[in-house]
Amino acid sequence: MNRILVTEKIAAEGLAVLRQAGTVDVRLDLDKPTLISIIGEYDALVVRSATKVTAEVIAAGERLRVIGRAGTGVDNIDVEAATRRGIIVVNAPASNNVAVAELTIGLLISLARRIPQAHASLQSGRWARNDFVGWEVRGKTLGLVGLGRIGSEVARRARSLEMEVLAYDPVVSFDRAEQLGVSLVTLDELVQRSDVISLHVPLIESTRNLFDQQRIMQMKRGAYLINASRGGIVDEVALVEALNSGHLGGAALDVYNQEPLPADSPLLGHPKIITVPHIGASTTEAQLSAGTEMAEGVVTALNGGTPRYAVNAPFVAPEAWNVLQPYLNLGRLLGTLVMQLVQEPVRSYDLELGGELADMDTQPVRLAVLQGLLAASSSERITPVNAPIIARERGVRMTERVSPEAENYAGLITLHVQTAERTRTFSGTVLRGEPHIVQMDGYFVDFVPQGSLLITYHHDQPGMIGKVGQLLGAADVNISGMYVGRRAPRERAVMVLTLDEPAPPQVMEQIATIPGIQAAFSVEL
Numbered sequence: 001m002n003r004i005l006v007t008e009k010i011a012a013e014g015l016a017v018l019r020q021a022g023t024v025d026v027r028l029d030l031d032k033p034t035l036i037s038i039i040g041e042y043d044a045l046v047v048r049s050a051t052k053v054t055a056e057v058i059a060a061g062e063r064l065r066v067i068g069r070a071g072t073g074v075d076n077i078d079v080e081a082a083t084r085r086g087i088i089v090v091n092a093p094a095s096n097n098v099a100v101a102e103l104t105i106g107l108l109i110s111l112a113r114r115i116p117q118a119h120a121s122l123q124s125g126r127w128a129r130n131d132f133v134g135w136e137v138r139g140k141t142l143g144l145v146g147l148g149r150i151g152s153e154v155a156r157r158a159r160s161l162e163m164e165v166l167a168y169d170p171v172v173s174f175d176r177a178e179q180l181g182v183s184l185v186t187l188d189e190l191v192q193r194s195d196v197i198s199l200h201v202p203l204i205e206s207t208r209n210l211f212d213q214q215r216i217m218q219m220k221r222g223a224y225l226i227n228a229s230r231g232g233i234v235d236e237v238a239l240v241e242a243l244n245s246g247h248l249g250g251a252a253l254d255v256y257n258q259e260p261l262p263a264d265s266p267l268l269g270h271p272k273i274i275t276v277p278h279i280g281a282s283t284t285e286a287q288l289s290a291g292t293e294m295a296e297g298v299v300t301a302l303n304g305g306t307p308r309y310a311v312n313a314p315f316v317a318p319e320a321w322n323v324l325q326p327y328l329n330l331g332r333l334l335g336t337l338v339m340q341l342v343q344e345p346v347r348s349y350d351l352e353l354g355g356e357l358a359d360m361d362t363q364p365v366r367l368a369v370l371q372g373l374l375a376a377s378s379s380e381r382i383t384p385v386n387a388p389i390i391a392r393e394r395g396v397r398m399t400e401r402v403s404p405e406a407e408n409y410a411g412l413i414t415l416h417v418q419t420a421e422r423t424r425t426f427s428g429t430v431l432r433g434e435p436h437i438v439q440m441d442g443y444f445v446d447f448v449p450q451g452s453l454l455i456t457y458h459h460d461q462p463g464m465i466g467k468v469g470q471l472l473g474a475a476d477v478n479i480s481g482m483y484v485g486r487r488a489p490r491e492r493a494v495m496v497l498t499l500d501e502p503a504p505p506q507v508m509e510q511i512a513t514i515p516g517i518q519a520a521f522s523v524e525l
């Protein structure tokens with residue numbers, strides 16, 4: 001039974017999804033030493049932004065297979081340390097775009113009209129209308145640093161407020177910016193032209209201290225700065241100095257160098273700074289989708305699959321996901337099946353991806369097949385994250401080719417296995433979203449690869465199925481499905497039985513001695 005540790009508050013719906021995969025312990029009170037002392041008992045760790053999942057925590061998590069981040073930024077997780085250990089890191093990157101964008105617009109208007117200050121003034125018993133003459137955002141220039149998911153949502157909203165929007169993002173294309181009604185410029189130009197700058201970049205080495213003293217002083221006199229991305233991107237000391245000297249008109253912050261509570265910070269209580277306690281993602285809607293999206297990824301990873309949003313596994317474009325996802329499952333199962341059937345030395349594997357797969361980025365499918373092959377022969381935990389590293393270490397050779405041909409199927413995965421003596425071939429497809437094995441060693445079959453299987457290669461003659469069935473029946477093993485394939489009558493044939501439980505070893509030995517049986521395999525998927 002999997003054990004899942006949740007160290008921060010996530011939506012109840014997310015917890016319910018997690019419970020499908022194991023027992024869930026919610027511990028909101030853990031300090032670092034306690035986390036390190038208990039993490040070794042868990043298969044999955046679920047956090048938001050406050051828990052620091054350091055290399056030390058990861059090293060102590062001997063059983064950890066997945067770390068779930070209910071939200072976007074993963075700067076509180078040592079992803080590199082997780083990757084080295086084959087631990088999948090999943091997040092929910094699309095869950096809180098709108099929540100953060102709406103907060104940003106709220107902060108923008110709050111800066112323009114000093115709403116929080118006006119509220120506090122009236123609450124303290126003053127009616128000071130003349131102190132609160134603001135400015136209109138219409139016609140002003142907003143500079144967005146980062147035009148990814150959140151930056152784009154902010155841009156749309158700012159355009160509808162009739163603002164001119166500039167953006168600096170080295171990755172985004174001019175076409176995309178044009179669609180959003182945004183002008184792409186250099187960072188220098190953005191900083192010099194914007195009345196308000198809003199930051200929407202991840203905290204990575206290249207963005208750390210991006211708004212340092214020099215950059216802040218490059219901003220227009222009287223300009224405003226909004227940061228709802230991460231503390232660490234703005235030099236907080238330089239920001240306060242620029243506000244005190246009158247160089248900047250104001251700032252609004254959701255995130256801080258020190259979280260939680262940047263106590264004693266000059267940011268708190270500053271009349272020109274609006275502060276909120278990292279609430280960008282704190283809406284019911286965002287928490288629901290962050291919790292459930294992340295939890296679905298954790299459950300998939302615990303079940304050995306490739307999660308949709310795995311930070312350290314191959315990226316699957318959102319529009320390709322629905323088509324590709326069942327093939328990832330098929331690829332892994334095909335690899336696991338083949339590794340249990342081919343019990344002879346292998347020189348190399350040749351993976352052929354046909355039909356609708358030919359038009360896609362097939363790297364995730366290749367990794368899923370590798371994962372299946374390696375997992376069936378390894379005591380290590382193999383995930384799509386560490387599969388290439390382990391394959392390299394073991395000298396596994398796999399070539400890959402794509403072809404528009406897929407017989408009569410929409411898509412087809414074929415694995416050719418080059419052994420010392422011969423080439424063996426296995427194929428699978430996806431039908432109604434379900435993986436099917438459709439060819440084994442040149443025999444046409446059709447079964448869903450799951451659970452316990454008994455596979456025999458035998459001489460096609462009357463009574464074979466009955467004899468195998470009798471031995472299984474005597475051992476009280478129930479057969480749930482049966483598939484046979486042959487090339488010609490009375491020649492070699494293959495039989496696949498799906499069983500409610502694995503055939504015991506002594507039954508396998510008896511089956512192997514039935515006259516006409518050439519090989520019998522108990523396969524677990």
Ligand SMILES: NC(=O)C1=CN([C@@H]2O[C@H](COP(=O)(O)OP(=O)(O)OC[C@H]3O[C@@H](n4cnc5c(N)ncnc54)[C@H](O)[C@@H]3O)[C@@H](O)[C@H]2O)C=CC1
Nearest residue numbers: 072073146147148149150169171200201202228229280281
């Ligand atoms: N305040 C809050 O509660 C939340 C904050 N965030 C923060 O917002 C950040 C952005 O989130 P998304 O838009 O979803 O990420 P995203 O990955 O969709 O977009 C980030 C964009 O920043 C760009 N970028 C990277 N380095 C840059 C640089 N040096 N200069 C300019 N652009 C650069 C990237 O090309 C990308 O387009 C997250 O990494 C996270 O730290 C995210 C969610 C909630």
Ligand SMILES: O=C(O)CCC(=O)C(=O)O
Nearest residue numbers: 048049071072073281282
């Ligand atoms: O509310 C949270 O957990 C933090 C949200 C956040 O910063 C993120 O998703 O990156």
